[in-house]
Amino acid sequence: MHLEPTTDAAAKADTTPNDRAIAPPPGAVGTDPAAEREPALVGRRGFLTLAAAGAAASAFTVTIGTLAPSPAHAAEAGSGTAAEAGPRKRELRAMWISSVVNIDWPSAAGLTADAQRAEFLHWLDVAEQFRLNAVFVQVRPTADAFWPSPLEPWSQYLTGVQGQDPGYDPLAFIVEEAHRRNLELHAWYNPYRVSMQADPSKLVPEHPARVHPDWIWPYGGKLYFDPGLPETQEHIQQAIMHSVEHYDLDGVHFDDYFYPYAVAGQTIPDAATFVAHGAGFDDIAAWRRHNVDTFVESISKRIKAAKPWVKFGISPFGIWRNASTDPNGSATGGSQSYDMQFADTRRWVLEGWLDYINPQIYWQFGLAVADYAALVPWWADVAEASGTHLYIGEALYKVTSGVFTDPAELSNHLDFDRQVDAERAPVHGNVYFSAKHVPADPQGSMSIVRDRHYTAPAIVPAMPWLPATPVNAPVLALAHRSGDGAHLVWLDAIRPNRRATSFAIYRVEGRAATVDTDAAANLVATVRAADAVRQEWVDTSAVAGTRYTYVVTALDRVWNESAPSRPASVR
Numbered sequence: 235m236h237l238e239p240t241t242d243a244a245a246k247a248d249t250t251p252n253d254r255a256i257a258p259p260p261g262a263v264g265t266d267p268a269a270e271r272e273p274a275l276v277g278r279r280g281f282l283t284l285a286a287a288g289a290a291a292s293a294f295t296v297t298i299g300t301l302a303p304s305p306a307h308a309a310e311a312g313s314g315t316a317a318e319a320g321p322r323k324r325e326l327r328a329m330w331i332s333s334v335v336n337i338d339w340p341s342a343a344g345l346t347a348d349a350q351r352a353e354f355l356h357w358l359d360v361a362e363q364f365r366l367n368a369v370f371v372q373v374r375p376t377a378d379a380f381w382p383s384p385l386e387p388w389s390q391y392l393t394g395v396q397g398q399d400p401g402y403d404p405l406a407f408i409v410e411e412a413h414r415r416n417l418e419l420h421a422w423y424n425p426y427r428v429s430m431q432a433d434p435s436k437l438v439p440e441h442p443a444r445v446h447p448d449w450i451w452p453y454g455g456k457l458y459f460d461p462g463l464p465e466t467q468e469h470i471q472q473a474i475m476h477s478v479e480h481y482d483l484d485g486v487h488f489d490d491y492f493y494p495y496a497v498a499g500q501t502i503p504d505a506a507t508f509v510a511h512g513a514g515f516d517d518i519a520a521w522r523r524h525n526v527d528t529f530v531e532s533i534s535k536r537i538k539a540a541k542p543w544v545k546f547g548i549s550p551f552g553i554w555r556n557a558s559t560d561p562n563g564s565a566t567g568g569s570q571s572y573d574m575q576f577a578d579t580r581r582w583v584l585e586g587w588l589d590y591i592n593p594q595i596y597w598q599f600g601l602a603v604a605d606y607a608a609l610v611p612w613w614a615d616v617a618e619a620s621g622t623h624l625y626i627g628e629a630l631y632k633v634t635s636g637v638f639t640d641p642a643e644l645s646n647h648l649d650f651d652r653q654v655d656a657e658r659a660p661v662h663g664n665v666y667f668s669a670k671h672v673p674a675d676p677q678g679s680m681s682i683v684r685d686r687h688y689t690a691p692a693i694v695p696a697m698p699w700l701p702a703t704p705v706n707a708p709v710l711a712l713a714h715r716s717g718d719g720a721h722l723v724w725l726d727a728i729r730p731n732r733r734a735t736s737f738a739i740y741r742v743e744g745r746a747a748t749v750d751t752d753a754a755a756n757l758v759a760t761v762r763a764a765d766a767v768r769q770e771w772v773d774t775s776a777v778a779g780t781r782y783t784y785v786v787t788a789l790d791r792v793w794n795e796s797a798p799s800r801p802a803s804v805r
Contacts, residue, residue, distance in 0.1 A: 319649065319686035323754040324695045326590075326625050326663025327688060328368035329672050330422070331357055333391050334375035335430065338669040343394035347401040350392070354408055358415050360673045364680055365688040367760070368418035370487050370665060371408055373477065377428040377443065377459065381405035381481065385473045387438050397438040409482050416736050416762040418694050420485030420545070421477060425470050425529065427491060428457035442469055451504065454497035461493060461525045462507040471533050478540055484791075485545035486537055490594060492526045492575040522576035534587045542701050543792050547590035549627050549665070550579040552597070552609055554616075564612040567603040583622045589697055591622055592665055596629035598638055599646065610651060614659035623662040623695060626651060630666045633676040641677035648687045662695045690757050693738060696793045703790035705734045708769070710786050713802035720776035720804045724769050724786050734763050734788035738795065739771060745803045746783040751795075760789070781805040 332338045339357060340350045361369055373380040378389035378396060381404065387397035392404065405421070412419040428443045429436070432452040437443055443450045443457060449466045450457050459466040478486060493502065508518050515521035530548070537546050551571040555563035559570060562580065571577045583591050593613050597604040610626060617624040628647060632638045640646070644666075651661040666672060666680070675681050705728070712723035726733050740749045740756040750756055761771050776782055782805075785798040 319645070321688060321690040321754040321757075322652070322692060323752065323757055324662075325692045326368055326418075326623075326665070326694055327364075327366040327692055328370055328418075328420075328625070328663070328665040329361065329366060329669045330665060330667045331369055331371045331669045332375075332667075333372040333380065333389065334424070336391050339371075340392065343391055350400065350404065351402070351407060354404075355411060357669050358411055358417065360669065361417055362415060364672055364684050365691055366417070367692055367694055368420065368484075368665075369412055369669075370420040370422045370485075371412075372422040372424070373405055373408075374421075374423040374473065375427070376424065376430060377441070377473075379405075379473070379477075380408075381477055383473060383476055385442065385469065385476060387441055397440070405477060405481055413482070413762055416760050418484045420487040420547070421481070421483050422487040422489065423474050424491055425474075425488060426459045426461055426466075426493075428459055430456055432457055451502075453494050453502060454500060456494070458494060460504055460507055461522070461529065462504055462511050464511070467525075467529050467532070470529075471536060474533065475536055475540065478537055478544060483541075483544055485547060485589075486533075487592075488548045490549060490551045490571065490575065490577070492577045493522055494575075496574060519573070519576060523572070523578050526576055527578060527581065530582050531585070531587050545589040545697070545700070545792075547588055547592055547623075547625075548579070548582065549592035549594055550577055551575065552593045552595040552627070553604060554578075554580045565608040566605070580616055583616050584620050586620045586622070588622055589700070590625055590662070591617055592625040592627050594627035594629075594667075596627065596632065596667075598632075598640075598643055599650075606647060607650060610661065611654050611658055614654050614661055618659035621699070623697060624660060625663045625665050626661060628664050628666050630671040630676070630680065631668060633679045634671050634674065638679075641679050642682055644679050645682045645686050648683060690755055691760055692754070693757070693760060693789065693795070694793045696795070700792040702792065702794045703735075704732055705788040705790050705794070705796045706732070707797040708734070708737065708786045708788050708799045710784065710799040710802045713784055713804040715776075715778075715804055716772060718772045718774050720773040720782060720784070722771050722773065722784055722786065722802070722804075724799060725767050726763065726769055726788060727767055734796070735791040736760055736762050736789045737769065737771075738787045738789060739773070740785050740787070740798070741773065741776075741782050744781055744783065746801060749783055749785040749798065749801055751785065751787060751798050776804070779805070 336342050339353055341353060357369070375389060375391060377386055379386045380389055380392065388399055390396040392400040409419050428450055432455050434443055434447060434450065434457060449459055449463060451460055459470060461467070474486065477483065508521055512518065512521045515524065534546050537544050553564060553566050553568050553570055555570045555572045556566050557563040558567065571579055579591065582588050591613065595606055595609045597606055599606050614624055628644055630644065633641070633643065648664060651664065655661040672680050708724040708726055710722065710724045714721050722739065737760065738757060739759045739761070740751050741758045742749050742756055758773060758775065759771065763769060781803060783801045783803045785801050787798050788796040
């Protein structure tokens, strides 16, 4: 993932050692006639009807929460100044943890199981340090697995040997530990890539690409499953669904790799597949887009059929099409995912196949071919049309590499996103590539983001189309001063199948009759629920001798929130 825009003049070499390729000039591929027709704004997700909304409202009290800046900042939201800095109660804050070629985790192949576990716990410490609330972890980088899959071998990035058992179940471990910290866990898969090298004989004999050599082709020094074969689409989906069905995932996540990025002097070797399976298509580019569309729509339906609460999202290259190519495109001049990866990302959003879109807008303000200020509003408008959530992919690595010369570039991005959110269409959060750059904090850039925008925790935005659990307001039974801080005890006295997944704790100074749970600055923590009626938490940041008033709310697994408990005061 994580590509540079290019012009027709040249493609700049990228020396950052991560999972990226160089985007070629926009190609002269054919245009799909069907793309001229607007997709219907009715898809798998649809919208809540008034009847359903009324029934839900009568059953329990849930607040989705505003995405606008908190009241203290709302009046100045359109100013585009530093006054917009400050926390939002509801936003996704995430980082990508890459496993391919050991970019982030594990840091090297062949580490012991204990060392791998310790490294992952470090990344969760980093997430907490920077007040993130989600992690996107790569668990299937190259038709392999970070769990005991019956369909694909153990990943070589664990032990250094493809197919070798690492001695524990990494996916089970990362799910459990992320949830222990109340972090949302999105499992990240690369659908079509088989290997980072092009020799099938280097794969283990039982690898599906060895068993079915007709399923794959080499391109650009790598191996890929042929996206035009129904058999490969079915295999990939079964491999992904095995993890969805057997693990408590919060999300399924794809990056920008569909058909491979073009390599100069090479042709994608799927002409024979087109002859065999391309009936009804005169244009191979339109057929390729159809293949990817079919894959995206069908995996979306399978996820929802198995576990309707599991989110499905994709992080595409940041440009769908340029306005000079298509009047529906953005005011940009770079490579186009519609023509380059045959990924009609705009259609996926408008059809409602995705719960969220996470475009990689990895460019700075003022870059002529791909201006951040042009792309965020474009994507916000597209996402708003279907109600799809929008998370912006941020290139933290470009601060490390020196492409972003202003240490406040990313913080300024968040200022702009909030302005778009307040004045135009929702922007629901940001995701940073990649994990190793977060604690490295190049030029203090992530510290600036945290200290200006992430000064309080945030709750993941709720998606009203996902199935909700009718959680009750907790009973805040006890609040007293302990040696470590303010000790709270509350009860989630409700049937086990309606108990909260987590809780949000709000605090104000002094004795108060109410606590404003819409004010982002009042949120002091979210905590995972214990498997019991009685819950407890210690506010270690409570200053001795200062009186505080607390309330607690319950959150279901998709972050719908109950009414608050009665307040309790402690000194």
